[in-house]
Amino acid sequence: MKIITGLIIIVSGAMIGCTVSKNVLFVDQLDLTQMESGWGENHINKSVDGNPLKIAGKTYERGIGTHAVSKFLINTGGTAVSFDALAGVDDENSKPGTVEFKILGDRKVLWSSGIMKQGDAAKSIHVSLKGIKKMAMLVTDGGDNINYDHADWINPRITYSQTAPMVSSVIQKEYYILTPVNNKPRINGASVVGANPNHDFIFRVPVTGKPPLKVSVKGLPSGLLYDSGNRSISGKAPAKGAYEFLVTAENAEGSVSKKITIRTDKGLSLTPPLGWNSWNCWGLSVDQKKVKAAADAMVSSGLADHGWTYINIDDGWEASERTMEGELLANEKFPDMKVLTNYVHSLGLKSGIYSSPGPQTCGGFQGSYQNELSDARTWAKWGIDYVKYDWCSYGQIAIDQSLPELKKPYELMRKMLDQADRDIVYSLCQYGMGKVWEWGAEVGGNLWRTTGDITDSWNSMAGIGFAQSKSSAFAKPGNWNDPDMLVVGQVGWGPSLHPSKLTPDEQYTHISLWALLASPLLIGCDMTQMDAFTLNLLTNDEVLEINQDALGKQAGLISEKDGIQIWMKPLSDGTMAVGVFNIGTADGTESFNWDDQPNAKKVTVTAEELALKTKFKVRDAWRQTDLGEFTGSFETNVPFHGVMLYRIITQ
Ligand code: GLA
Secondary structure: OEEEEEEEEEEOOOOOOOOOOOOEEEHHHOOHHHOEOOOOOOEEOEOOOOOEEEEOOEEEOOEEEEEOOEEEEEEOOOOEEEEEEEEEEOOOOOOOOEEEEEEEEOOEEEEEEEEEEOOOOOEEEEEEOOOOOEEEEEEEOOOOOOOOOEEEEEEEEEEEOOOOOOEEEEEEEEEEEOOOOOOOOEEOOOOEEEOOOOOEEEEEOOEEOOOOOEEEEEOOOOOEEEEOOOOEEEEEOOOOOEEEEEEEEEEOOEEEEEEEEEEOOOOOOOOOOEEEEOHHHHHHHOOHHHHHHHHHHHHHOOHHHHOOOEEEOOOOOEOOOOOOOOOOOEOOOOOOHHHHHHHHHHOOOEEEEEEOOOOEOOOOOEOOOOOHHHHHHHHHHHOOOEEEEEOHHHHHOOOOOOHHHHHHHHHHHHHHHHOOOOOOEEEEEOOOOOOHHHOOOOOOOOEEEOOOOOOOOHHHHHHHHOOHHHHHHHOEOOEEEEOOOOOOOEEOOOOOOEEOOOOHHHHHHHHHHHHHOOOOEEEOOOHHHOOHHHHHHHOOHHHHHHHOOOOOOOOEEEEEEOOEEEEEEEOOOOOEEEEEEEOOOOOOHHHOOOOOOOOEEEEEEEOOOOOOOOOEEEEEOOOOEEEEEEOOEEEEEEEOOOEEEEEEEEO
């Protein structure tokens, strides 16, 4: 296990330019990038929406505007005397939210506001911190959900017995790497690839191993050719049927072969799409240079050799005017879409784009309303391989939210894509309305978002991920539930980025859970700035294999007790993937890393839970090591907010 230690030094500016006592440290002087908020961005002296701080009609000058669930851990080192502040729900929202403010110290709740709602006068906090080594500020969702929970801390400050320390807080985060380096040749990715007969076909063969590496491909159907330069197979897909070909990879460490099947009788996305999307990093600031850089980085980082394929442009590429003939155009940030997609294809990768069935996209750009056929043809002409179709302003067009109205725009674009003469993966985005998982396949979607937008907080990621049981039964090859894009690495919704606020353990949970859920995996970070930890998360082939399994089953929750959840995904070779997650309990004290070692929980996984009657072998998927043979049960230690991901093999 390799350990990269990120040392976050938080410098107190308590003495700088302040008229208050030098013994007092205002929390807004600390590095608030480490403060987690359940939605939006934290602001100093402003609400989470950027307005003056206002509670129950009273405006305050100094404080921090945040959003539930909000967390901040401060290393008080045992020398602080007290914490003081006012706290309340900000007035800015038109709908009222409810929250609970808590001050924690060394694993105990020191103060709690009780449930507070919008309009309640700010509550005054004075808490003794004597002897406390670490304190935490927590805003919970008040027991309902985080909607409209805009929360303000007013004048939050820590008083010390002497001058407030210059370095007030040193919080250590261990970005530990579990993915081993594999020098042996390995052929990665899915064992089955879907395409439609006679359409343009492109497939990059994902192979890893110590260079020099020789890759050969045998038995391709006629019409397809392998190019060893970009390791891609391209040409025209064959007539309806199943075609098996053999890939062999050799290097000084050995040789390996794998059969891959091209199916032209089952549609597209026979395993969940693997790729990148611009939204979670660049938001509306996306441009051609950034997309090209992403494509280059997907290859140069090695991600493409692990099966990552799509380079998807989200909202923000569209011009405001169409041509006289009504043809959709890209804006000035994308000088030539055709040239861009050709470039992506030249790397063996695929190109994706975004639109809305409404007149406008969510970002206020041109949508496809009443231009559906023309737009589908334009995308096909550009060489687009994937379309995300986002409801947005279609709300103004739909008569109501009945099922026929919800389905209508998606059925329409399906028909138009069918006329476009190109393999285009169809991604429905309407946030789960009308239980889309029950009819997404019927309207021709290859994937459909089951939730609202994800952010890089535990509450958002876990709130979405662990609520996916509802849709499990509907996932199958060609039709996937989409719990939204990944929030690991440098994210930010553009133009400025920050490291994901998920802890390292939470990031392992995120990737493991999405793999088990057979979710589309769309990287949401700037791939030109990936560190070793992020790359480790995205290049573990045994983890990706769970996601890409050809059986196409989505994991279900098989056990839940004392803050531990076990999820199980049956795999095509008769084995199963099992994730044991430590999601913690509700009082909030567990939400913080009080010790140098993260809180871990001992868990016994029983054969009964796994419905096993015989002996079974257990393999740790992240560490890629066999743990031995067991009967009855096996034990494991699961870090707080972390996961142990296993492959269980029966005799
Ligand atoms: C919605 C979607 C996001 C993103 C934005 C673009 O919010 O859910 O994934 O596509 O629109 O404006």
